[in-house]
Amino acid sequence: MTTPPAGLPPELARLRGSIDNIDAALVHLLAERFKATQQVGVLKARLGLPASDPGREARQVARLRDLAHQADLDPVFAEKFLAFIVEEVIRHHEEIAAGPDGQRAPATASDDPVTD
Numbered sequence: 001m002t003t004p005p006a007g008l009p010p011e012l013a014r015l016r017g018s019i020d021n022i023d024a025a026l027v028h029l030l031a032e033r034f035k036a037t038q039q040v041g042v043l044k045a046r047l048g049l050p051a052s053d054p055g056r057e058a059r060q061v062a063r064l065r066d067l068a069h070q071a072d073l074d075p076v077f078a079e080k081f082l083a084f085i086v087e088e089v090i091r092h093h094e095e096i097a098a099g100p101d102g103q104r105a106p107a108t109a110s111d112d113p114v115t116d
């Protein structure tokens with residue numbers, strides 16, 4: 001825990017302590033989300049699926065706007081926040097699909113579900 005600067009009003013120090021905890025939780029939550037989306041990116045590349053799924057995104061936006069409304073958070077902000085994250089995820093998906101040299105990885109026999 002960091003020590004608040006001397007002379008800081010105790011109420012402000014307490015609130016900043018809360019803010020720091022929340023920011024730490026957000027970083028951990030985002031790290032977990034990106035670990036999951038990284039695996040989605042690998043799966044999509046293997047299956048030849050497009051990086052983005054606008055239908056899924058529309059459902060996520062509707063759900064998050066609803067949740068934000070219930071939580072007294074600005075739904076416009078919630079939508080912008082999701083869009084910011086999803087944009088980064090799509091960039092990661094495209095990099096994975098392009099392969100390590102920036103060229104799409106060739107399909108392997110194991111990608112083909114038909115084996116006979």
Ligand SMILES: O=C(O)C(=O)C[C@]1(C(=O)O)C=C[C@@H](O)C=C1
Nearest residue numbers: 037040052053054056057086089
């Ligand atoms: O669910 C997917 O298909 C994903 O690739 C994940 C995700 C997301 O970050 O939530 C990202 C891109 C898609 O357009 C939709 C959703």
